[in-house]
Amino acid sequence: MEDRDTVLGKALAILRAFGPADSVLPLAELVRRTELPKGTVHRVAGDLVHHRLLDKTAHGYRLSGGLFELGLRAATERTLLELAMPFLQDLYERTHETVHLGVREGHEVVYITKIGGHRQAKAPSRTGGRMPMHCTALGKVLLAYAGEDEQAAVLTGPLERRTPHTVIAPGILRRQLARTIETGVAYEREESTPGLLCVAAPVLKPDGRTVVAAISVTGPVGRFRPESHETAVRAAAAALGSTLARRGR
Amino acid sequence: MEDRDTVLGKALAILRAFGPADSVLPLAELVRRTELPKGTVHRVAGDLVHHRLLDKTAHGYRLSGGLFELGLRAATERTLLELAMPFLQDLYERTHETVHLGVREGHEVVYITKIGGHRQAKAPSRTGGRMPMHCTALGKVLLAYAGEDEQAAVLTGPLERRTPHTVIAPGILRRQLARTIETGVAYEREESTPGLLCVAAPVLKPDGRTVVAAISVTGPVGRFRPESHETAVRAAAAALGSTLARRGR
DNA sequence: AAGAGCGTACCGCTGAGCGGAACGCCGATG
DNA sequence: CATCGGCGTTCCGCTCAGCGGTACGCTCTT
Structure with a gap:
């Protein structure tokens, strides 16, 4: 369904791993949902945090306000x-x-x-x-x-x-x-x-x-x-x- | 200000090139704003379209509904x-x-x-x-x-x-x-x-x-x-x- | 004390990504 | 009508960003 072979594909797989009901997802859960190698998810998620699309909390990752803002520019x-x-x-x-x-x-x-x-x-x-x-x-x-x-x-x-x-x-x-x-x-x-x-x-x-x-x-x-x-x-x-x-x- | 050296950085530079008032931006304009090489913008924008973050119209690119949807999951x-x-x-x-x-x-x-x-x-x-x-x-x-x-x-x-x-x-x-x-x-x-x-x-x-x-x-x-x-x-x-x-x- | 599951860190291989260059297509200009 | 500038698109060989298997240390549970 998704293209997991490119950086962007991985990034989006991670972002879209968040369902409408999910607030905070731990790394392990992202690994499970995306079916990507743990190391990879760790790194890409880190990058996403750096780009303000994810927030990192004590309990895992969360879609960040930057994404909200960006989405409303559509x-x-x-x-x-x-x-x-x-x-x-x-x-x-x-x-x-x-x-x-x-x-x-x-x-x-x-x-x-x-x-x-x-x-x-x-x-x-x-x-x-x-x-x-x-x-x-x-x-x-x-x-x-x-x-x-x-x-x-x-x-x-x-x-x-x-x-x-x-x-x-x-x-x-x-x-x-x-x-x-x-x-x-x-x-x-x-x-x-x-x-x-x-x-x-x-x-x-x-x-x-x-x-x-x-x-x-x-x-x-x-x-x-x-x-x-x-x-x-x-x-x-x-x-x-x-x-x-x-x-x- | 932005990290233009990674794929993700480029992608976001392109997405964020859209100001609140912009609806459709032609490739050339994206090149100007992001200061990325033309070939690069073309390719990355293409990928973004493929991932439903951008729409391609006759007059250029536009932030797509997929982004809107994603943003509202924050x-x-x-x-x-x-x-x-x-x-x-x-x-x-x-x-x-x-x-x-x-x-x-x-x-x-x-x-x-x-x-x-x-x-x-x-x-x-x-x-x-x-x-x-x-x-x-x-x-x-x-x-x-x-x-x-x-x-x-x-x-x-x-x-x-x-x-x-x-x-x-x-x-x-x-x-x-x-x-x-x-x-x-x-x-x-x-x-x-x-x-x-x-x-x-x-x-x-x-x-x-x-x-x-x-x-x-x-x-x-x-x-x-x-x-x-x-x-x-x-x-x-x-x-x-x-x-x-x-x-x- | 042992184990399961987690987040993090490391590191050498390789192909995805890169971007300069060249092309063809307009529409404006003279 | 010829020229030209700006556009979107395509191509292709180099290289380093991204990759992910492996290993580690921590915190719970059993």
Whole structure:
């Protein structure tokens, strides 16, 4: 999967060895995960510390602030985030539920940001994290507007059953996607996480066909009725769409 | 400044050649900024593309989504961001002005996040960006609680005059910092950007001495009266402080 | 006391990385 | 239309940065 034969490859193998949940990893753990020789990991990790991509603590290594800073220079994601923020705020203020902004990356959703209050539903999504497309509202929206082949690739591939409600039948899923194109929204009902509901709408280019990103509102089963936020989400997404069209790209 | 003799050094020189404002840089520009041989930049940039840290476009290279994703795995910043979000939301909802969360990194402030609505004052701060400490409310708070030597280092060093209001007299600045410790807030009045006012408060560890981060509210001269948000900012920062103390680190 | 697992240090071999040079392609200039 | 400067790309032989097996010393656990 990764190219472990070049210095850069090794360096990245080490950096990517950190999962979203990991905070500090000891050298030995990095060796295990990267499957690189111990000496090598030691040296490269040392270099990475020197370059401010890793911090060295008493208990091991940790991704450093330098990396955080660098990552936020990525132009497209950052611009999207900055332009979207006001709309996401509006949406949050109107709903007081967890609001997500995500884009498609390969066959998964990547969360650009996640905003919420104290009462937010405990979702597994994390800023900068990934989730499968077939079991999230955000993912379904992004998939619905993705290219034919992209869509087919995901539907054909194995669809992980995350909860009893996860839709793993390609047929049903395909129908949901078709309906998403018609209505302009997608739903998730406890398909990725028990107890969670979600509505999402696409942020489109002016052509009305290409997705740039998607916005969603998530809440817990019980007090939360996703249908009642359908219009708000759609409006926010549409508004962001036109803003993007107006300014630069 | 940078170590250009190792592969990693070159790679980082290239990545860091992208300023906060740059979106796409052509090869030639990278060569100019990094002062590396053309052939070398070409090759390394190619490798970086292969490793999903750069995107190659028709007009040059661009920091890619892979980097964004990686950066957001940095544990400390991300945890801080996640735990802070609800408090920042509250603060925004109460004030409807631009809200910042920042930490100290070296002799500057790094913005972890920035949230605001449509009417937000056009501040130069950007998520992931840097600003000097001596002319921002966030910076003054962070500096006030930083170690003696750290504080001295900044005050001794050259203090850039950003606007006619920038305080560049170490004496006055030191008094402001002292006062910040007493009152628990710092102000900025058009010291970094004309037309902008700002209040900030420290997020402290339980010991009440060590700063972890700082929160601020920014608004435009005219409608915005920073004093009236002093309590709200202080409350938000304090609340975040206790939350951090409770959970994990 | 023995052992397992860790982080660190050493060091000689070698091919990955290096970068100067040359090329072909524009678009600006005269 | 000819020239030229700046661009991105490719090539290739030299060499030293990177490599990783080995060994050591430390701290826990058994």
